Amino acid sequence: MILIDKPYVSDFLIETIKKNNFKIVATSEATKIILDKSLNWISEKEAIHLIKNNPTTPIYSNSENIISWVEQNLEFSKLPNQIQLFKNKITFRELVQDIFPKYFFKGVKFEDLDSISIDNLPFPFIIKPAIGFFSLGVHKVDKPQEWKEVLVKIKQEITQIKGFYPSEVLNTTNFIIEECIEGEEYAIDCYFNNKGEPIVLNILHHIFSSGKDVSDRIYTTSKEIIENNIDKIEKFLQIIGEKASLINFPVHVEVRIAKKGEIIPIEVNPLRFGGWCTTGDLSWYAYGINSYEYFLKGKKPQWEEILETRKDKKYSIILLDNNSGIDKNNISHFNYEQVLKDFENPLSLRKVNFNEYPIFGILFVETSLGNEQELDKILTSKLKKYIVLK
Template structure:
């Protein structure tokens, strides 16, 4: 069964559901997001009955906004507990503590953050909501001089985010402070099959514009990335799956890999692939892998065969987050056509309502491995060159 909800449902996902006749739970939010009768809609009552009858029901959710429905209606299964385990970063760290005994982390109530003496903390560290989404209220702190400014920034971000997502997605009353992990950051889409065996569907390199950048602007995947890391990622997933008793369970992971090849987890996002239908859809554009079909049909990628026609190619996911500093109420429009002209091979553009969510859209592109000029440019751009402010066009010289 599939749970659909805000903030975004891609045409690709809807097409996949329609062609495979995957059952979709007819929640209020699903009906609002997809107004198409020609789907295999099932009532909430029938869905709950199926879950109660089969404790290992196969469920995919496109959005963490659906967590509340699962917590209220899947109480007879392991799902509510597993979701809570992964959504709370403190509980997740406690789950894997024995595998990472030297890793430093503490949980702190938001109300108590300003009472902390930063001199007692281990720098550098990352501070973020214990229950969070995307890079909202996530900061790297390099020294004690930055501490109070970071707290001021978090306060502003909390005000902006409170009405954007439900508390099951972002809970801003508790934060985790954890050591900064050296190494490159990666995202992984996977699922655990009915036997609990993990199946990797994609591995993407998450790159940043600077040491202080914590945004989600650019991820990219290639055969070389997957070949280099899939075996050790597979081993890590098996450890997590055993500890959390995962079966018939899709997930999106963020992790860091050191130069020595050691994996350090950042977070596990339950029952979904990348948010806003990103990484799950990109796998099809990149490798011909329909992640949703692979999950529901327990298919495994034949990487050797897939890579035969993908050598030398890189597939990029670009999140057009509004880092311009321009307030939404001042923006007249965003020039998507001008944006596309700066990319040699755009694959798909998904426009997002930037008046509701803090990004203009998602862009998939293809480039040649090693030819990174256009990716470097968008990674460092503040997007002002594409923004028309009410009454004037923004001067983009400082982008």
């Protein structure tokens, strides 16, 4: 069963629903977004009845905007509690505290940020909304002298980002302060099957331009990234799945892997893969894996066979976020054609209304090994070369 909501559903996901005749719930938002009446639409009443009769029915959503629907309509099931267990970063930290007893975290109300004592905080640390999305409101604080400046930025950003997403997706009432983990950051799309086993559908390296960078500009996957990390990630996911009793449950997980191989969780995003149909679609472009189909049909990738044909390529998602410093009201348009020219093999480009969301678009690219310079350039770019002013 599939739940659809704003902000975005890809043509690939819609085609997957149609090809497989997957049940899709006819909520008011879903029927506004998808106009194809030939899909296997079911009423909200029928969807609720389906979960009552079979509580482990696989459910996938393209968006965390559906959390409120689940909470209102499926309150009799385990789903609302499981969602909140992960969506609230403070609750999630409490869940895994016994596995990582030395890991520092602290929940703070927004109104208490000005008065918090920083004397006992472990520098460097990360501060972010306890319920967040897309690195909005996330900051790294390296030393005490930066704290006042970061507070000013947080307050400015809260004013700017209010209204982008519902409170179930992005809520700036509470923040979490947690120690900064040294190591490389990875994102994982996976699901827990009907036996509770984790099935990995993709592993992506979240690349940063500097130690201060907390943006979502580039996520990259490759044969090497999958092979080097899948075994230890599967073992880690097994622990998370058992703690939360996950069955037929899709997640998008973000972790850091230290140099010695220790995996520290950053967050687990429930009922979906990467937001805006990003990482789920990339699995198809990169590996021929239809993640939505694999989850809903309980399939497992044959990684050894798949990776044998992907030896010389990297596949990336590039978030064209507005980090230019230019106010959206002064922008006429974004030069998408020029962006495409700067990559050897663009796979797909999604244009986004930058007046509605703080991004210009999302780009999927294939890069030959040895040509990573095209990724390096866009990683550090302020995108000003593509912005046309009024």
